[in-house]
Amino acid sequence: MNHTLSDTRLQHLIGTTLRSGVTLASLTGVLGGVIFLTAHGGQPVSFQSFEGAGSPYAAPWQIVRQAFARHAPDHANQGLAITQLGILLLLLTPIVRVAFSIVGFARERDHIYVAITAIVLVILMGSLLLG
Amino acid sequence: MTAHEFTLIVFLVSISAGFLGALTGLGGGIVVTPALTLLLGVDLRYAIGASLVSVIATSSGAASAYVRDGLSNIRIGMFLEMATTFGAICGAFLASKTPTRALAVLFGLVLLHSAWQVIQARTQRSRAREDDAVADKLQLSGVYQSPEGAIAYHISRAKAGFGLMYVAGMVSGLLGIGSGSLKVIAMDRIMGIPFKVSTATSSFMIGVTGVASAAIYLKRGYIHPLIALPVMLGVLAGSMAGARLLPRLPVKTLRHIFATAVAVIGVQMIAQGLRGRL
Numbered sequence: 001m002n003h004t005l006s007d008t009r010l011q012h013l014i015g016t017t018l019r020s021g022v023t024l025a026s027l028t029g030v031l032g033g034v035i036f037l038t039a040h041g042g043q044p045v046s047f048q049s050f051e052g053a054g055s056p057y058a059a060p061w062q063i064v065r066q067a068f069a070r071h072a073p074d075h076a077n078q079g080l081a082i083t084q085l086g087i088l089l090l091l092l093t094p095i096v097r098v099a100f101s102i103v104g105f106a107r108e109r110d111h112i113y114v115a116i117t118a119i120v121l122v123i124l125m126g127s128l129l130l131g
Numbered sequence: 132m133t134a135h136e137f138t139l140i141v142f143l144v145s146i147s148a149g150f151l152g153a154l155t156g157l158g159g160g161i162v163v164t165p166a167l168t169l170l171l172g173v174d175l176r177y178a179i180g181a182s183l184v185s186v187i188a189t190s191s192g193a194a195s196a197y198v199r200d201g202l203s204n205i206r207i208g209m210f211l212e213m214a215t216t217f218g219a220i221c222g223a224f225l226a227s228k229t230p231t232r233a234l235a236v237l238f239g240l241v242l243l244h245s246a247w248q249v250i251q252a253r254t255q256r257s258r259a260r261e262d263d264a265v266a267d268k269l270q271l272s273g274v275y276q277s278p279e280g281a282i283a284y285h286i287s288r289a290k291a292g293f294g295l296m297y298v299a300g301m302v303s304g305l306l307g308i309g310s311g312s313l314k315v316i317a318m319d320r321i322m323g324i325p326f327k328v329s330t331a332t333s334s335f336m337i338g339v340t341g342v343a344s345a346a347i348y349l350k351r352g353y354i355h356p357l358i359a360l361p362v363m364l365g366v367l368a369g370s371m372a373g374a375r376l377l378p379r380l381p382v383k384t385l386r387h388i389f390a391t392a393v394a395v396i397g398v399q400m401i402a403q404g405l406r407g408r409l
Contacts, residue, residue: 008201010205011205014195015194015195015196016195018191018192018194018195018338019191019195021191022188022191022192022367025188026188026363026364026367029360029363029364030360030364032356032360033138033356033360033361036134036357037138041133041134041135042133042134042135043133044132044134045132045133045134045137045357046132047137047172047174047177047355047357047358048172048173048174049174050174050176050177050352051352052351052352052353053180053352053353053356054352057352057355057356058350058351058352059350080356080357081356083356083357083359083360084354084356086360087184087354087356087360087363088349090184090188090363091187091342091345091346091349093187093191093338094191094338094339094341094342095342097191097338097339098212098339101205101209112268113206113209116210116269117209119213120209120212120213120216120339123213123216123217123220123343124216124339124342124343127216127220127223127342127343127344127347128342131220131223131346131347131350
């Protein structure tokens with residue numbers, strides 16, 4: 001094992017990324033949830049039949065735009081969009097972790113693993129952008 | 132039900148699911164979906180979307196600890212993630228083409244298999260003495276610290292393990308679960324990786340695998356913020372509490388009780404799926 005030292009440092013970076021990502025995502029999600037429930041907490045909800053999450057909560061760029069909108073249109077709720085932004089942040093966490101790993105492997109000049117990790121990153125980005 | 136009541140009930144149910152998932156070692160996702168569908172009547176697609184979000188959160192939280200302890204093998208994880216992420220995307224596409232009642236039956240079968248896995252006594256596997264050609268080229272072998280000192284291990288049948296990982300990814304994408312038990316089977320039984328390293332690496336991989344299909348779920352509208360948020364927070368809290376209490380509980384007895392409960396839930400899922408009620 002000639003790669004233990006830098007592997008350890010890389011592992012620390014990955015561990016910190018994962019923990020902060022989950023924390024940030026949870027806080028953002030709760031913020032949106034509080035905003036939504038304060039305004040609409042009393043309204044009836046039912047999820048017995050599937051209608052899909054609805055237009056501003058499905059595509060990543062729409063979620064971001066709706067979460068930061070100054071004047072949210074009537075059909076959408078800004079609180080829910082902020083919660084969905086939190087979930088989007090959670091989905092980005094493992095992707096960032098994979099990206100960091102590429103940097104780590106590149107520093108070690110471990111070309112095979114740069115390639116392997118890049119393939120994983122391409123699959124994830126493809127799923128997020130094209131899916 | 133008002134939005135207030137719904138989020139509170141979903142949160143409480145998810146705490147219990149996370150707790151149960153941690154105690155059985157099955158993970159919260161596999162318990163929360165039947166709880167949402169059978170108890171609260173939530174549509175299966177919303178349930179698996181929320182469950183997958185919670186799986187990614189718990190995996191990322193747990194993996195950060197494993198990574199610090201040096202138990203998970205990042206190279207093995209990365210290599211196998213090529214298979215699991217690709218499988219997960221195929222699974223997520225397949226999920227949108229499969230009738231929910233068929234998904235419910237499949238889910239029930241996976242629950243039964245998981246319960247069986249928990250009850251089964253783990254026997255000592257024979258470990259690989261040297262790396263196979265693929266493992267050697269990719270430097271997959273590693274060392275981990277045990278109470279008895281550093282233990283070096285080797286990897287055999289890397290190709291077969293890779294193939295089963297594709298299946299594990301597909302099941303994960305189809306049902307919105309981590310499919311940790313399939314991942315551990317591939318590493319522990321097929322590739323000969325020590326059990327501790329297998330479970331740690333599996334939990335490290337689950338988050339990345341989950342994201343590959345969650346991105347597709349998101350666009351299909353399976354991830355509703357009002358369900359996904361309380362499920363994610365509840366399962367996180369429940370599984371952290373479960374993991375903390377684990378050393379102080381009579382785990383063996385509890386595991387058998389809970390595994391039986393999981394099996395009963397599995398039968399329920401199959402029955403409801405066959406009747407077309409889910």
